[in-house]
Amino acid sequence: MADARPARLDALRxxxxxxxLDALLVSSLANVRYLTGFSGSxxxxxxxxxxxxxxxxxxxxxxxxxxxxxAARIVIESxxxxxxxxxxxxxxxxxxxxxxETAHLLHRDFARLLESGTRWRWRPAGELVESLREVKxxxxxxxxxxxxxxxxxxxxxxxxxxxxxxx
Numbered sequence: 001m002a003d004a005r006p007a008r009l010d011a012l013r014x015x016x017x018x019x020x021l022d023a024l025l026v027s028s029l030a031n032v033r034y035l036t037g038f039s040g041s042x043x044x045x046x047x048x049x050x051x052x053x054x055x056x057x058x059x060x061x062x063x064x065x066x067x068x069x070x071a072a073r074i075v076i077e078s079x080x081x082x083x084x085x086x087x088x089x090x091x092x093x094x095x096x097x098x099x100x101e102t103a104h105l106l107h108r109d110f111a112r113l114l115e116s117g118t119r120w121r122w123r124p125a126g127e128l129v130e131s132l133r134e135v136k137x138x139x140x141x142x143x144x145x146x147x148x149x150x151x152x153x154x155x156x157x158x159x160x161x162x163x164x165x166x167x
Contacts, residue, residue, distance in 0.1 A: 004137050005037060007137070008035055009052055011132050012047055012132060015132070016047070016048075016049065019123075021123065021125060022092075022094060022096050022097050023047060023099070024046070024129075025045075025046055025100045025101070025105075026046070026047060026101060027044055027105050027109065029041065029043060031133070032045045032054070034132075034133055035071070035072075036071045036072045037068050037069070038054055038060075038063070038068045040056055040059075040067075042059070042060065042081065043060075043081070044056075044082075044084075044085060046092075046098075048095060049094075052071060053073050053075065053088060054068050054073065054075070055075050055081045055088070056075075057076065057078070058076055060076070064076070082109075089117075090119070096120060097122075098117075098121070098122055099122075099124070100113065100125060101125060101126075101127070101128075102124040103130075
């Protein structure tokens, strides 16, 4: 099956242009996984017109490399992901306005944007990635087609059926 991540990132980049954003801070782990393939429990991603940056902690160094591969530039942080974010963002000189996922950013993290991220303009971006996730590509459809070669139950290698599928 073809890697869907480049097309997903390109579609998000088109939305960034439509919404007049230079970048998007992705804090939803489901959205991070959708865009990069990384399935760890601690991550942030920043998508710009030219790059996808994946920030995670030291526990996930190998996993991030295996799962995200060439889809993202991976930064492993031994402290806080926010420390890594503030260290990496200045390297993106063309980035001035950054969207954030309003449905997934905790209040304390929003406060961090306002306190430590004063160099950038932060704009609520709604659910841009979710709007992409609503439309399934051919590979995703095949994964959920009962009886297909790719379709397996989430917890076993048995074919996925309504009785074994999990939501």
